[in-house]
Amino acid sequence: MTKGAEKKQRKAKAVAEKKETTTTTTTMRETVKLISMEGFEFVIDREAAMVSHTIRSMLTSPGGFSESKDGVVTFPDISTPILEKICQYFYWSLQYSRGKETEFHIEPELTLELMMAANYLHT
């Protein structure tokens, strides 16, 4: 891994750790794991993940798809920085709906890919 990537991984973990309540046990009830194309794992609250309609269907669809059983979703098409930004978006969205109206800053170079991912994830 390059230095930059390492740094990003640490940053991602930090972000995740900052937001979530429990990291020790990844039970199906409370948290889910999102894996990017490079293999980075983002562990976030189930509630945050459900902001995306697509992820919500994945987790709640009847019929026993692997995702709902394991609580793990792989996105081979989404890169790590995008996925990271998306997780941040989830939490910001929850905050906003609770009343705390802050701004969500998007770096310009991420815009296009972010949009595509958003379309894919129906967010």
Place this chain on the structure above:
Amino acid sequence: MSNQKKRNFQIEAFKHRVVVDPKYADKTWQILERAIHQIYNQDASGLSFEELYRNAYNMVLHKFGEKLYSGFIATMTAHLKEKSKLIEAAQGGSFLEELNKKWNEHNKALEMIRDILMYMDRTYIESTKKTHVHPMGLNLWRDNVVHFPKIHTRLLNTLLDLVQKERTGEVIDRGLMRNVIKMFMDLGESVYQEDFEKPFLEASSEFYKVESQEFIESCDCGDYLKKAEKRLTEEIDRVAHYLDPKSEEKITSVVEKEMIANHMQRLVHMENSGLVNMLLNDKYEDLGRMYNLFRRVTNGLLTVRDVMTSHLREMGKQLVTDPEKSKDPVEYVQRLLDERDKYDKVINTAFGNDKTFQNALNSSFEYFINLNARSPEFISLFVDDKLRKGLKGITDVDVEVILDKVMMLFRYLQEKDVFEKYYKQHLAKRLLSGKTVSDDAERSLIVKLKTECGYQFTSKLEGMFTDMKTSEDTMRGFYGSHPELSEGPTLIVQVLTTGSWPTQPAVPCNLPAEVSVLCEKFRSYYLGTHTGRRLSWQTNMGTADIKAVFGKGQKHELNVSTFQMCVLMLFNNSDRLSYKEIEQATEIPAPDLKRCLQSLACVKGKNVIKKEPMSKDIGEEDSFFVNDKFTSKFYKVKIGTVVAQKETEPEKQETRQRVEEDRKPQIEAAIVRIMKSRKILDHNNIIAEVTKQLQPRFLANPTEIKKRIESLIERDFLERDSTDRKLYRYLA
């Protein structure tokens, strides 16, 4: 690179694969197709949602949405065709269960597929306006399974069969029914209605047609109604358990129609158990049931009401025209009250106090009470009886209740002025003989009459009470100013105002000397205080208390009428008197004298006088003497007071004539009143208006009104219009 990042951003190369590979679409589709198969075969656990979703996403993105859509339809259709073969192959009982199972499986699979294909649902289908995935799935099921010819009829028959079984008392699997019916509902309102509800209603209609025919041949009315009610509740229960709530109204109306509406007439008129029978026997439960059931069908209650009304009128007519019943007026009225109470109770308990039935009851009573022209007289006699003795020992509240009931009957009378006349007569007799049981009751009734008919009706009656009071005061005054009269016979005088009391012609009578002296003294006293008045003694209405000593020394006090007193006093001077001698001495007219002598001499146990010959009737040749052997258990003996009786024929005629006479001025007054305000009015309208105005008192006869109009024209109150003979004009 980092410098570039700061100044402007670069759009990096498109990371997604640019599709060049034409087979790409096919490959992707294959993945999806396989996945759908697996889902249908319950084998989806190993699949990754994300992968499938991504594939579908990509297909749509790369404009292969069409292929995806049609592929989906084709796959699903193939699956469903297979499934329907399986279902069809199921044997007898498990057919429904198989269907249910497959339906549940289908639903689950459909949901999963829908989730995977959500992107297509959102974008491609939206833009092309095709059917969405979920509804499409339902439609495919409908087309391939439910409407599959072999399954369709079998399904319907199975369902109807089960319903039939349940109706005959078997227990069926209601949960299963509910799921299957719910399937219909999920497939759409029209599917439910076309494929299930309509045939269901038809079959039910047939079933009930047959059943109702069977029942009505074999059961009586009460039982039939019980059965009908049971079936109705059953059907409502059925709907609640496994049918669409909207069907409730439809199925209940089917039951109502077949079981009730079609047999309505027959039920009501059924011999020995129909409506009339129920009414006569106070079958409240059955009546209540009939009311509730018939309420549901059009004209149901109308039928019941009509039959009840005609029955009441028939019964009432028989009651009032029965000569037996007319013999005893108190009986007659009591019977009327009882009947009214009975039907009131029926309407209260069984018909829920329905106003229309109350009205029917009232109109029927009004109809037949007025069929007997003696009803007003009888009602007055009934009241008279109660006020004389019937109310003894009854609490105030009960007294009110009885009086209110009488008022109810009074309201039904059309000829209220006849009642007034009789009531006045009877009241006068009661007051003068001091025979009222309760003064409060009398006054209470007067108040009720006043509320009902107005002040005019009761002013004279109240005048009678005032006279009684005034007389008491006058007597006190008389004896106060003549202290020397405290020795000797005591005189009690009631001074009656002529206008208030029923007029009777003054009957001549020679009072014995002791009495007439007192009378004269009183007359001068009274005229001393009230100048300009005229007093005339009404000897036919008085009473007297006499002390008598008989042969063996028995002392008795006799309470007799004034006439009787005159006769008895004669025997102070002679032992034996002939009829002619008595007649001469007393100057009492023959019929009264005969009656008086009869009560003195011919009544067993009260014959203070003996008659020769010992016949029952008084003859002009009879002679009389004191009965020395007279005995009685009591010291005080009452002899034949005149009690208010039913009038004899001539008396009746006389009263009626008087009533007619009284009506004439009332009609005239009404005519003048109306014409004064309207100035010009035509003949028919006058008749209508006058009748309406006089309606609270009596039913005016149009011929009579015409006569009165003629009379008024003669007296220049009205004139006929010169051009139109039917028009009348008021002359000021």
